Amino acid sequence: AQKITQTQPGMFVQEKEAVTLDCTYDTSDQSYGLFWYKQPSSGEMIFLIYQGSYDEQNATEGRYSLNFQKARKSANLVISASQLGDSAMYFCAMRGEFSGGYNKLIFGAGTRLAVHP
Amino acid sequence: DSGVTQTPKHLITATGQRVTLRCSPRSGDLSVYWYQQSLDQGLQFLIQYYNGEERAKGNILERFSAQQFPDLHSELNLSSLELGDSALYFCASSVGDSGGGYEQYFGPGTRLTVT
Numbered sequence: 001a002q003k004i005t006q007t008q009p010g011m012f013v014q015e016k017e018a019v020t021l022d023c024t025y026d027t028s029d030q031s032y033g034l035f036w037y038k039q040p041s042s043g044e045m046i047f048l049i050y051q052g053s054y055d056e057q058n059a060t061e062g063r064y065s066l067n068f069q070k071a072r073k074s075a076n077l078v079i080s081a082s083q084l085g086d087s088a089m090y091f092c093a094m095r096g097e098f099s100g101g102y103n104k105l106i107f108g109a110g111t112r113l114a115v116h117p
Numbered sequence: 118d119s120g121v122t123q124t125p126k127h128l129i130t131a132t133g134q135r136v137t138l139r140c141s142p143r144s145g146d147l148s149v150y151w152y153q154q155s156l157d158q159g160l161q162f163l164i165q166y167y168n169g170e171e172r173a174k175g176n177i178l179e180r181f182s183a184q185q186f187p188d189l190h191s192e193l194n195l196s197s198l199e200l201g202d203s204a205l206y207f208c209a210s211s212v213g214d215s216g217g218g219y220e221q222y223f224g225p226g227t228r229l230t231v232t
Contacts, residue, residue, distance in 0.1 A: 035220065035221075037223070043225065043226050043228070044119070044223065044224075045223035046223075050220050091160065093160075103173070103211060103213075103221070104150065104165055104173050104175060105160075105162060106162070107159060107160035110159070110160075
């Protein structure tokens with residue numbers, strides 16, 4: 001079975017500093033996808049970044065980058081130059097097993113990030 | 118704005134009742150997914166439809182059912198509601214069904230409160 005683990009229930013960072021949110025995953029699939037979503041207090045889920053298991057380069061999207069270490073099965077999110085608006089819950093997710101529906105997402109428990117001025 | 122719409126935004130109902138949640142995917146997206154977010158279970162996949170056909174089922178209770186219509190909008194029906202069904206229900210959509218990419222874009226959610 002596939003599993004996503006986010007070991008940091010809460011993190012805080014000073015404005016303008018960088019922060020890393022940890023995510024480890026477990027899968028026996030060779031092909032899979034990893035995602036990060038942001039959920040502000042308003043509740044919506046905002047897609048941030050995607051990394052495919054065969055992508056050789058780490059994904060980047062603006063201030064977000066994904067530190068993908070395949071051998072360690074980790075997919076950490078790095079947010080550079082934190083802003084107050086980055087305060088939110090962050091979820092790491094993995095695309096599910098093919099036999100169970102390749103595109104379903106399995107989510108971690110989330111990390112609540114607080115950005116301090 | 119993800120382009121995925123969900124109605125209603127909030128729903129308060131009593132135990133034993135039945136409700137219908139509605140979702141319209143982004144223009145051009147053929148896949149619709151339903152997720153439930155609760156405090157004790159976290160975010161869980163319920164069911165996926167692709168172009169009108171059921172593709173995958175997750176932890177969806179037998180009291181719950183869904184369908185995707187020819188215009189690609191989807192409805193999630195929850196019946197014989199229990200207090201534990203109180204949760205935020207998300208709909209997401211993506212272009213395809215399997216393969217690379219196909220990021221899922223989430224709607225704003227429907228917050229269901231069962232009293």
